[in-house]
Amino acid sequence: MLTLLPTLAAASFLVFLFIHLIPGDPAAILLGDAATPEAAAALSKELGLDEPLLKQYALWLGNVAQGDLGTSIFFQQPVLSVIGDGAETSILLAVMTMFWIIAFGVPVGVISAIRRGSWIDQISSGGAMLFASVPTFWLGLYLIHIFSVGLGWFPSSGFPSISDDGGLANLRYLLLPSLTLAAPNAALIIRLVRASMLDVSREDYVRTARAKGLHPARVAVRHVFRNALIAVAAAFGFTFAALVSEAVVTETVFSLPGIGRLVVQSILRRDYPVIQGVVLVVVVLYMAVNLLVDLAYASLDPRVSLN
């Protein structure tokens, strides 16, 4: 775990450097069009944005080490609370998306592997590939158009916190976004599950299982699927990264107050502390997910030992 720290530090420095190289002054954005450059420069100085970059980075790093991610220039609020609120949306979105991916992707992949070559397989494999070829924002726009505006079944956009009025029922706001986000990734999992199942089904131990006279369903589930899961688990880390990527677009389309949209807007208004904070959180999250994947891997495959 400690070996991940250098990666984290390198990533944060890279981002710090990049975003500060981007032209644009958060002070000018804050003050608005009518403000003069002089006024903006004065505010910039007040915010400490005229200090040398390395000094700013050192300061930031020092604060981070103490658990303080700084204050948003734009919101005048602690970055941690800004991200914290966005994280609720994004994590719930990710969890719901993962739910669809697993609930649809895995069974469909299993069925199309078992019925390899059948029309079910053809349709699900082809359909999976088609869904993976659709730009997320395009899909999202049409889902809103059909299911929210046209049919009025689901809310179109936004997401009131589940601690807000409505409680867990507010999750319905995330239904369309999570489906949008799940579509291409479920496709990925379907193909992966199918391919791994087929690979595993050629293994000698599957033949052994069949030779025991086991029912084909038992062979498929206990011997083929269980081992295919090992390869699938490894893909979840990858899927998570893809998910965060696509969440940026999905949250923008559905106007969700998540960290994906937050980071896009923060880049546009050059809210450096927020961008750095989000990147830090996302990278940590990514590493955490990968760690979880490794743990899952170890628990799925007794040949992998953690020590």
Place this chain on the structure above:
Amino acid sequence: MPLLDVSELEISVHSTGGDIAVVKGVSFQVNKSGTIGIVGESGCGKSLTSLAIMGLLDGSQARTTGGTVRFEGTELLGLTMRERRKIMGNQMSMIFQEPMTSLNPVYRVGDQIAEALRQHRSLTRKAARERAIELLRMVRIPRPDERIDCFPHQLSGGQRQRVMVAIAIACEPKLLIADEPTTALDVTVQKEILGLLRDLQEQTGMAVVLISHDLGVVAETCDFVAIMYRGKIVETGRAEDVFSSVAHPYTRGLLNSIPPVDRDVEVLNEIPGRVPSIEQNVPGCSFHSRCTIAAGICREIDPEFSTVSGKHEVRCHFALGSNNRAE
């Protein structure tokens, strides 16, 4: 009535040019507590034959296209999969070549043994475990009560093959098919496994079909042998008859090409050329292109079986005496 009666078995594989029969007219019988060795080089169809008997041929690549397989008088090829599964792993079981990959790496060996037991015997979990320990003891794995909770990767190759044997004999089968059971093992381990099989056979009276490329293994283990070449049995008989008076030039060539460990040889005999590929249609005797005694007739007519003595039969135009040879 023989325990297993294979008659005129034909197996075809699917290829772009249509189905090709890779096993043709294979017939043999195994009696209760008998041991037959099926010997041949890679690609001769011996493994396909064993898979066909067991019912493990995956229809997408190879399937039986003719002949009968009777087990205790029941025709197996006509059974539904459901009926077949009642026999598989129960009255008839199988062990395979690669002990490294034939056990599922994610389950403990005890569970894998118990799985076979619980499939065919209604045992409680506890009873199955006890039986599994007993089976591990039977296959001579030390400290079976500990090893039962090992994962396959924690065992050596020889021990894994013992576990495979334990799985195979779990339901006290009447027939055990062993497909190259010792090929991947060292000679010392091979000796132990073969000895184990022999002892188990004595204890339980099960019949064994041993598939091997190694004539030595078959000669030491089996009382009956069948030599296969390009999908056909070319020579068959009691082991002592076949090895003491080899009748088919292929069998002879094969025996002569193995460098013996107990004497020095100056020049090893070779069988010239190589096995024609299965796509190639060879008229006449399929061995004629490599045969040193082949004559015109061999290129045109595929020889039928002729009896050498007793049950010793051979498919060769010139097998029945040197005076027939075209030397």
Place this chain on the structure above:
Amino acid sequence: MTLLGSIGSAVFGRWLATTGLIWLALVAISAVAAPLIAPFDPLEINPIERLSEPAPPYLFGTDHFGRDTFSRAVYGARMASIIGCGSVLVALFAGGLCGMLSAYFPQLGHVLMRVVDVLMAFPALLLALVLMTLLERSVINTVIVIGIVYAATTARILYGMTLKLKGEVFVDAAICTGAGHSSVLLRHIFPNLISPLLVQASFVFAFSQLQAAALDFLGLGLPPEVPSWGNMLAEERIYITRAPWLLIFPGALIILTVFSLNLVGDAIRDAIDPRFRGDIAGV
């Protein structure tokens, strides 16, 4: 069987992949011969004809500038090809080289793969966003940014594959005959990576289309005046009800192209060395 032959038979063996290949050929032809095919200048503004429905002479209608959507779509094929080929070149060259060298020279790999790890830890689009804001919107920058994003993935994949190849007996055999590093890498390892690289190329090509469209959507991709399918969608997305053709046509073009690329990539993947089949992500 030669490499091309095996790919050819893999693709033509399936009608769907064949259809995909035909579609990609059409896109390629449009890209090359755009000025000959497009009836109008894709940039020509015509306020009077703005938001016309699809009808001759405007096959796909016109946008809010009064520009011919069909002509823009044809030129969009050119942009799609440039983005795709460019990203593939950057990703495969930078990533491929990095992955190959890292696997072959473990000390170098120790450093390089850490860099790749850092890049991989960033969600692709986030990295692209930061870089695009930094570099200003242009075709070449979009290509570089998308290329870099997939260079990391490619490096990872090639790293794994090269490691496998490095353990192959024929590499040992080459070393035993006295082959030096460059000879082992170029003559023995690289040729065996060509077909998996080809598959990877088709997937990077496909991903680059979606990624470029997403960047366009967020207003951080190609310069807005460039007629690309993503820009067409992004600029006209408010007309989903007012002028549905402005979203349906470019959307369908992207989907068809990416779908075709995935189909063809998948077909090639099934034809290649099974050793590497599991390594390549793709769809």
Place this chain on the structure above:
Amino acid sequence: MKLFPKQKRNLLAFGAAIAMAGGAAADGTFRYATVGEPPSLDQHVVTSDLATTIAHHMFEGLYTFDSSNSPRPLLASGDSMSEDGKSITISLREGVLFHNGDEMTSTDVVASLRRWGEHGSRGGLLFANVDSVSASGDHEVTIQLSAPFGPWKNLLAFINGGPAIHPASVMEGSGKEPIAPQDYIGTGPYMFSEWVANRHVELVRFDGYVSPEGTPDGYAGQRSAEFDSLRFIPVPDVGTRVAGLKAGDYDYAESIPGDLYAELDADESVRTILNGSPIFGLVFMNSRHGPLMENFALRRAIQAALDKTAALHVAIGPEGLWRANGSFLPEGNVWYSENGTGQFSLGDPDSSRAIAEEAGYDGDPIKFMVSTNYPFHYDSAVVYTKQLAQAGFNIDLQVYDWATLIQKRAQPDQWDLFFTHHGFVPDPILISVMNDNYPGWWTTKEKADLKSRFTMSSDPAERQAIWSEIQGLIYEQVPTMKTGDVYTYNIASPALKGLGEATLIWPHFWNVSK
């Protein structure tokens, strides 16, 4: 495109009852879909229209505008001016409470005006002429001017970048940096509740509100908070704003593209509300650096090449939503003038070419910066670039995001032209081009003379005449080019009651209920 007729939609909605469980937001909450996050709501320093739309529900100034854009007292109760026009005494309404429960007194007003004067965005305009601000009683303040200054009341009434009144305790120690949300204490009918960054800004009814008297007229007159809370939700994607309002997720959505007007106007589930006061695009020219620096003829050549109507048509759409009006303030407004507007939209490439040649233009590239954050900027700029190219100009159109553009425009060597837009202002002194420090840096002697005459006068008729001269000068020296009036519109749920037919400058939701 409507997929289902209304009744059927209801049935389907009923069928999907599970999905609808929880229903719409609680009664009494008003949901407003904004174009994005507002920056700080501190009205002194921030000039964002969005910030003002939210903030003028909680912050109030001494004056405000009625529907004819004339200043009327809000927190003030009356005023008087000395003979020489240099001393202004403003009396305050008594008993007005801040959201923290304290009563507003002259101390608070003086502290607020001082901070605004020193750090406020538009404070400098007034305070350049102010000697002192002092409390002349518990409910009276006196402003001492160095010279008579005509637009003082308009400046005090314009809340955007203007003098909102805060408690003195908040004003102490606050500088250029916007005050933090926890210090959002004002006197308005709604008070600050929470700002969940990225999610929403919420205001709640202020029960201790003391309203001014009189019939509501524009922003003046009686104010009453009908909703429990106002919630401003950022919905940056315009398609989502429209879809969300149609789907009933929002009560009000701002800044809708002109092209959707006809469709939305005809839609019974949507009510369209025009802004009464137009915004207008401006193309600034660089007076400090580059080929356009002092070459007024070349600038006029550029002006002559442009046909603004074509750009408005492309950028805005339906003709009712824009007017090719050359006057900086719209027709009907007291500041309306036709001086110089003959040059507004010539669209004459030939004469442009001739003038440019005479002015010595040799085909040097002219850098034109525009941002894509505002589609109408970009669309117009694309049309202009075409027109200028036709007239022989070599235009280098540089497309940036807004943040980059505002930084670049502060550097004189980076640009020659840039596109921005301007909100409606009730007094021309507030137009950015009047500010010498605004990028473009128009500081000719002619301007300086006219500007000082303009501010010194307090006579409305005289001031209007001088403004007309200034407008003429703008068309002659071309520090900036107006691109035409744009009547933006918002959409609202038909259930809202009390909304006027049109918005004055920023929409307001006191006296509005549902």
Place this chain on the structure above:
Amino acid sequence: MLRVCNLKTFFRIGAGLFGRKRITVKAVDDVSFEIGEGEVLGLVGESGSGKSTVGRTLTRLEKPTSGKAYFDGQDILKLSARQFRPVRRHVQMIFQDPYASLNPRLSVEATLAEPLRIHGLAGNRSEAREKIGRILERVGLEPEAMKKFPHEFSGGQRQRIGIARVMVLAPRLVIADEAVSALDSSIQAQILNLIGRLQRENNVSMLFISHDLGVVRYVCDRVAVMHRGRIVELGGKSRIFSRPEHEYTKALLGAVPRIPRFDYTGREK
């Protein structure tokens, strides 16, 4: 000719997710032997005995932990990669798996031309082609084979190509690592005879690594028996096979299955 002294090759394996707990595997543990000019030394042992590692260390595919290996009096384990390159020509290796040891993307000609080019043994292309044609003939392949790719050959033919690749350099020491164990018995005899013939014709020294005692008896002059990284017994072939001294050798010999009552028709020595 080759003198190996106290050769040790250890591997460190294992690196856990959380820590770096490593185990050292002593694959080759203090092995010494000599091979004379034109002599064939057999190295027998079971899987994991370290016999292959000995071969791989001598061809520098593995790094030795310690020990020396003198080839013509020069310690070849000490040489730098550059210094070792000319020696490589004389120390060649035949691999077990003929399927894997040929680069599938190279034609036979390209495969065989490579060693010639590297060691500057052919002035030009036609000279190389001529040499390749000759060597192919010697290993029993048609000259047309030159243009073909590995997948067009059977296992035995591929091993002939592998042998040709080695013999084209006219090496003085050949290390054959399980050179025939992947082949069917009828093909195995062909390849064994080929190797034997080439060895005698060129008077090549050979380290013949195999698990098959029969094969070793047929090919070798002297035999070393390896067990768990060490040589447990080394001696002349007839002595080892007729009077094994070490228990392990005895067990090994005793485990080989034999065919009783078979009248062997080959010429016995």
